[in-house]
Amino acid sequence: MPEPITFPSDFLWGAATSAYQIEGAVREDGRTPSIWDTFSHTPGRTAGGDTGDIAVEHYHRYRDDVALMADLGLNAYRFSVSWSRVQPTGRGPAVQRGLDFYRRLVDELLARGIRPALTLYHWDLPQELEDAGGWPVRETALRFAEYASLVGEALGDRVSSWITLNEPWCSAFLGYGSGVHAPGRTDPAAALHAAHHLNLAHGLGAQALRAALPARAQIAVSLNSAVVRAVSDDPRDQDARRRIDNLANGIFHGPMLHGAYPAELFADTARVTDWSCVRDGDLAAAHQPLDALGLNYYTPALVSAAPDGPGSRRADGHGASDHSPWPGSDDVAFHQTPGERTEMGWTIDPTGLHELIMRYTREAPGLPLYVTENGAAYDDKPDPAGRVHDPERIAYLHGHLAAVRRAIADGADVRGYYLWSLLDNFEWSYGYGKRFGAVYVDYETQVRTPKSSAHWYATVAGAGELPGELVAD
Numbered sequence: 001m002p003e004p005i006t007f008p009s010d011f012l013w014g015a016a017t018s019a020y021q022i023e024g025a026v027r028e029d030g031r032t033p034s035i036w037d038t039f040s041h042t043p044g045r046t047a048g049g050d051t052g053d054i055a056v057e058h059y060h061r062y063r064d065d066v067a068l069m070a071d072l073g074l075n076a077y078r079f080s081v082s083w084s085r086v087q088p089t090g091r092g093p094a095v096q097r098g099l100d101f102y103r104r105l106v107d108e109l110l111a112r113g114i115r116p117a118l119t120l121y122h123w124d125l126p127q128e129l130e131d132a133g134g135w136p137v138r139e140t141a142l143r144f145a146e147y148a149s150l151v152g153e154a155l156g157d158r159v160s161s162w163i164t165l166n167e168p169w170c171s172a173f174l175g176y177g178s179g180v181h182a183p184g185r186t187d188p189a190a191a192l193h194a195a196h197h198l199n200l201a202h203g204l205g206a207q208a209l210r211a212a213l214p215a216r217a218q219i220a221v222s223l224n225s226a227v228v229r230a231v232s233d234d235p236r237d238q239d240a241r242r243r244i245d246n247l248a249n250g251i252f253h254g255p256m257l258h259g260a261y262p263a264e265l266f267a268d269t270a271r272v273t274d275w276s277c278v279r280d281g282d283l284a285a286a287h288q289p290l291d292a293l294g295l296n297y298y299t300p301a302l303v304s305a306a307p308d309g310p311g312s313r314r315a316d317g318h319g320a321s322d323h324s325p326w327p328g329s330d331d332v333a334f335h336q337t338p339g340e341r342t343e344m345g346w347t348i349d350p351t352g353l354h355e356l357i358m359r360y361t362r363e364a365p366g367l368p369l370y371v372t373e374n375g376a377a378y379d380d381k382p383d384p385a386g387r388v389h390d391p392e393r394i395a396y397l398h399g400h401l402a403a404v405r406r407a408i409a410d411g412a413d414v415r416g417y418y419l420w421s422l423l424d425n426f427e428w429s430y431g432y433g434k435r436f437g438a439v440y441v442d443y444e445t446q447v448r449t450p451k452s453s454a455h456w457y458a459t460v461a462g463a464g465e466l467p468g469e470l471v472a473d
């Protein structure tokens, strides 16, 4: 019997969600539409026309949901604030009723010993700001800083872990490049400008938080830092890898962690934009001291050169679109990494998570790391007795947690892990068809049933160790 795999005693065992994916109550207490309300209500944008109107009614069921977290032995919970609940037009004073919801949620968490990690922006831009140009315009970054300071002032007394943006890559390149996410635009130059303004928003937002929060507060960002591999050592494949790596990672980590874009990025995208959106001082503004870095990881990417164009490009797992989320990279092909896949079609590869953690251990020495998302979608169904067995998810979590532990043994400072997701929820353009939850939600009755993976995770979190060998469901 192999030895159990023990984690540091202060390790955070968490779960993550985001506002639009779980809250519902989209017209209550002064909330106005975000780009995801508009997008999901536009025919053809989401599977089955699904929207977040009701979602899993977390806005009204948050107390029960926090009780569920406590039952599962979680000591951390990552959630996001809906910008248009707090600042309906994206400008001006905060709506207290909107903030009150998050105050109540946080108080409930604290009362149960669960540490809140608050994400300010998980993709739900107030529609009014999109109408004024959205992320491709500079003004949006300034508006974000104001919003950050409002939320910081309101909740800084009770929340100590803050995350500015969730996965700005998705906001920029799925939102404005391939158009599979809100607002659904397909303009490669706009996507690159959006990326720049997200970098600026992060920096200005971090500054605003620093001014609003007590000194003990931790400020971080969650990046879907891709693991990009090439099919061969051929210099053309390696060049494709380098370019995609810059568009996935360097474009955000560069400004945020080092105060500079990767040198080659401008040349690689010169045909798409002249980058005149970058003004003096922007890179210094984006480069704020951080207290931690959040890494979201699901699956690695595998690329090759494709001199004949985008023929095989669509195996990238980023959703169906005729438009690429990779500006200026039509001569790069994406391939399916071999191996078993989840219901999203994403290959299961825990070595990618280890690789990612070690990369950022080298690139940002001394910066504590958190895995702020990791998880898998499966086609879960209750059995006749109402139980939900998801041995595949247990295997996925086990493999990835073991990879985290290996990284710690290799010198990485990983302080916690948030599984995606606490509950089944609105999986963006896939609607409710893809279930990522450790807890099953019956979308008719809203009844929550912890899956076997939730019970397994509770045992792991409680013991602070992984069984050395995978125990069958």
Ligand code: PNW
Binding pocket: 018, 021, 166, 167, 170, 224, 296, 317, 318, 319, 373, 420, 427, 428, 436
């Ligand atoms: C992340 N991609 O989304 C988000 O942060 C979550 O809100 C989401 O539910 C979860 O992962 C599962 O999808 C991603 O195309 C969406 O590379 C798309 C991609 C990556 C992450």
